[in-house]
Amino acid sequence: MLTVLGLESSCDDSAVALVTGARRILAQAVVGQNSAHQPFGGVVPEIAARAHVEILPGLIRQVLNDAKLSIRDVDAVAATAGPGLIGGVMVALLAGKGLALAAGKPLLAVNHLEGHALSPRLVDPNLRFPYLLLLVSGGHCQLLEVRGVGNYRRLATTIDDAAGEAFDKAAKLLGLSYPGGPAVENLAADGDPRAVPLPRPLVGSAEPHFSFAGLKSAVQRAVASGQHSPTDIAASFQQAVVDCLVDRTERALMRSDAPALVVAGGVAANQAIRRALADVAAKHGRGFIAPPSWLCTDNAAMIAWAGAERLSAGLIDTLNAPARARWPLDERADKVRGAGVKA
Ligand code: KG4
Ligand code: ZN
Numbered sequence: 358m359l360t361v362l363g364l365e366s367s368c369d370d371s372a373v374a375l376v377t378g379a380r381r382i383l384a385q386a387v388v389g390q391n392s393a394h395q396p397f398g399g400v401v402p403e404i405a406a407r408a409h410v411e412i413l414p415g416l417i418r419q420v421l422n423d424a425k426l427s428i429r430d431v432d433a434v435a436a437t438a439g440p441g442l443i444g445g446v447m448v449a450l451l452a453g454k455g456l457a458l459a460a461g462k463p464l465l466a467v468n469h470l471e472g473h474a475l476s477p478r479l480v481d482p483n484l485r486f487p488y489l490l491l492l493v494s495g496g497h498c499q500l501l502e503v504r505g506v507g508n509y510r511r512l513a514t515t516i517d518d519a520a521g522e523a524f525d526k527a528a529k530l531l532g533l534s535y536p537g538g539p540a541v542e543n544l545a546a547d548g549d550p551r552a553v554p555l556p557r558p559l560v561g562s563a564e565p566h567f568s569f570a571g572l573k574s575a576v577q578r579a580v581a582s583g584q585h586s587p588t589d590i591a592a593s594f595q596q597a598v599v600d601c602l603v604d605r606t607e608r609a610l611m612r613s614d615a616p617a618l619v620v621a622g623g624v625a626a627n628q629a630i631r632r633a634l635a636d637v638a639a640k641h642g643r644g645f646i647a648p649p650s651w652l653c654t655d656n657a658a659m660i661a662w663a664g665a666e667r668l669s670a671g672l673i674d675t676l677n678a679p680a681r682a683r684w685p686l687d688e689r690a691d692k693v694r695g696a697g698v699k700a
Contacts, residue, residue: 441469
């Protein structure tokens with residue numbers, strides 16, 4: 358049975374996993390760095406990279422021990438090679454190259470976004486290509502048609518902030534701790550989603566792109582006005598994000614025949630967003646798949662799984678594979694005017 362060791366360190370989670378080609382997770386571990394970054398209200402790249410160097414080697418030993426395997430027993434080593442914070446990306450990629458070289462195993466330099474994109478197939482053996490993917494995380498907000506392993510067509514991206522970034526910024530304005538998504542979702546549960554009038558940027562526009570910067574500014578004004586409770590602001594903000602994601606996804610569904618809608622990435626852990634997307638999929642006669650929350654936020658099982666899929670497709674990398682800060686899944690996609698540095 359094919360067994361792949363996966364390594365992930367592209368943002369603020371150090372993660373290692375052992376996954377088989379038969380969709381069994383033999384062992385996995387994720388160590389977050391929330392407390393290290395909390396005083397700064399966001400991820401500090403230098404702190405993250407140093408923490409990965411300290412954490413990752415022990416995690417690799419732990420996961421191999423948990424699975425009662427040695428590196429000689431694995432068939433390949435998959436490491437995230439980007440996109441992400443370059444100092445962090447280099448940690449897992451160099452560790453992966455070292456292990457692959459020492460043990461004589463093939464290296465799979467995995468695109469982190471491909472890890473998210475293929476993750477639903479790890480838990481759902483019936484999910485076939487193509488499917489429409491809403492990828493919503495701290496660094497990315499995209500709609501992609503997933504046509505096969507290594508075959509992606511981007512239908513839309515954000516022209517400014519990612520959805521998770523918007524949650525994190527709103528959380529900071531509300532005085533909540535990092536990461537903001539879960540904190541805002543908790544607070545929103547007790548608020549009125551119609552209490553605070555907030556914009557829905559780009560809703561109704563022809564191209565299914567996203568924009569969240571104006572929403573952040575509006576939250577800033579709502580907080581400064583002192584007229585609304587934090588619970589109402591959180592609930593209204595979350596509703597605005599839901600409305601944007603739903604409208605943009607519907608627009609993309611009109612352009613894709615894919616029989617299933619899939620949501621992945623950290624923001625996909627949000628229950629209100631999952632419910633709204635399930636309704637949209639049903640309305641358009643499509644299936645709906647949302648991986649379990651632990652698989653939506655950053656982890657190494659998705660990297661090992663993407664590695665297993667790539668290995669099966671014969672897509673092996675050399676030890677020269679570069680670490681990339683930017684690495685779009687669809688290299689042919691047009692640059693979107695106003696788009697920031699998001700991959
Ligand atoms: O995929 P991920 O773990 O890391 C990136 O690749 O970015 O996503 C992290 C992002 C953060 O912005 C976090 O605030 C957001 O996902 N997030 C959520 C929730 N859980 C995590 N956003 C909204 N609701 C949640 N429950
Ligand atoms: Zn991610």
